Amino acid sequence: MNPLENIRVVLVGTLYTGNVGSSCRAMANMGIRHLRLAAPNLQNDWEEGRRLAVHATGILDAREEFATFEEAVADCVAVVGTTAREGLYRQHVKAPRDCAADILSLAATGPVALVFGREDKGLLNEEVAQCTHLIRIPVDAGYTSINLSQAVLITCYEFFAASGRYQPPHEKAPPAPQAQKMQLMKNWAAMLEEIGFMKPGQADHFMQGFHRVFSRGVFTKDDAALLLGVARQAIWAKKNAEKGTHDEDGCGDSDV
């Protein structure tokens, strides 16, 4: 069972449909699909909300609405409030990255509410007092007021990351082994002598520079194959030119 399925994003007293719509899109990006509105206080119609939801209108249309905060979280085994403020009832606030994994393991046992307050004044003290967990998104001290849908995004992002459902991209080619890298150095030394870039006996000096560049940049077998192709081709071109002929099609076929 995917614990993200048990996450309920609960927006409390939200004022603008645009923030609801943007939150839907952010949720969809992070694999979280259940939206609840608690005591919504919407000041505009759904045109903007639907527009900003883009292709996440399915989440918007499937939303549940509740008259009160209490009803919206009544079935939840954990109620995670987000708060930007310090002070009363907020002693045990944590950064989302530091508690997402623990809360997600609760979500494997039942519904978990991620609760976001009003655009203008956040969660009220009596709402914070009902939360089982409190999180505060890390922000710069110079500008701590974060947009509602941006807060939804970062919170959902941390839960998505904690779920392990995202596989970070990695290099498709396998890493180049040392023997291939040393072959690269040897073939380049031969090529550089052949084209007259360096004289015999200067290799030790010059090759240090290429070794430095290649050590930083050549990670995969494809990388090494690419540069081995250059050495092969340069030698071929020079020898071919000595014979008084030239073949424009003799280029390498390595991957970029």
Added chain:
Amino acid sequence: MNPLENIRVVLVGTLYTGNVGSSCRAMANMGIRHLRLAAPNLQNDWEEGRRLAVHATGILDAREEFATFEEAVADCVAVVGTTAREGLYRQHVKAPRDCAADILSLAATGPVALVFGREDKGLLNEEVAQCTHLIRIPVDAGYTSINLSQAVLITCYEFFAASGRYQPPHEKAPPAPQAQKMQLMKNWAAMLEEIGFMKPGQADHFMQGFHRVFSRGVFTKDDAALLLGVARQAIWAKKNAEKGTHDEDGCGDSDV
């Protein structure tokens, strides 16, 4: 020197001022203040952009504009492209969390560009080809299209987190030592006998339940002091009632 000062957020070919404004606010939240527009292709006026920047209009007003991508990144020691797509020139893409620290150490040596493409088609292949690093924001496979300012937010958030400039909140009270926790168990056992919740001899059984609850919930000296206060007060109230008197002001004074 704060390496975040060397970050340049570069928006390429952006269509809507609202996304520029929202990006400014996201940057301000994450302590990143230098915005560049490369070949902007704005389809609406700055009214929406200024409105969504909210209190980050300083970043908007201080933006630099460049006719081309090349000019916008010419002075940068690293050019970090963001891309949602797979394929050509994108073999070495990484998740922002996996490379932010390395890139930030480059930012300690000179300007670093974080580059974001057009709302509709991202960065072009020829722009990706000029990037020294590529990142892809983790998103759910079901909805991979992320709003421009949301992409700016998550990327800046990861660099802000990597900068170590944010101190995650922590409990203000020190952790309760074991001796205080055991005193709590002992005083509660005495209180529970005194008020008749359990008979002498039942303590071993009942106290296991309280031990379980307290082990999960009592972390700080304040937590323990709060519950010690309850035991003290309950005993006082019961004994006081036996004397036929009652004092409403005899409540505890511990922190919540």
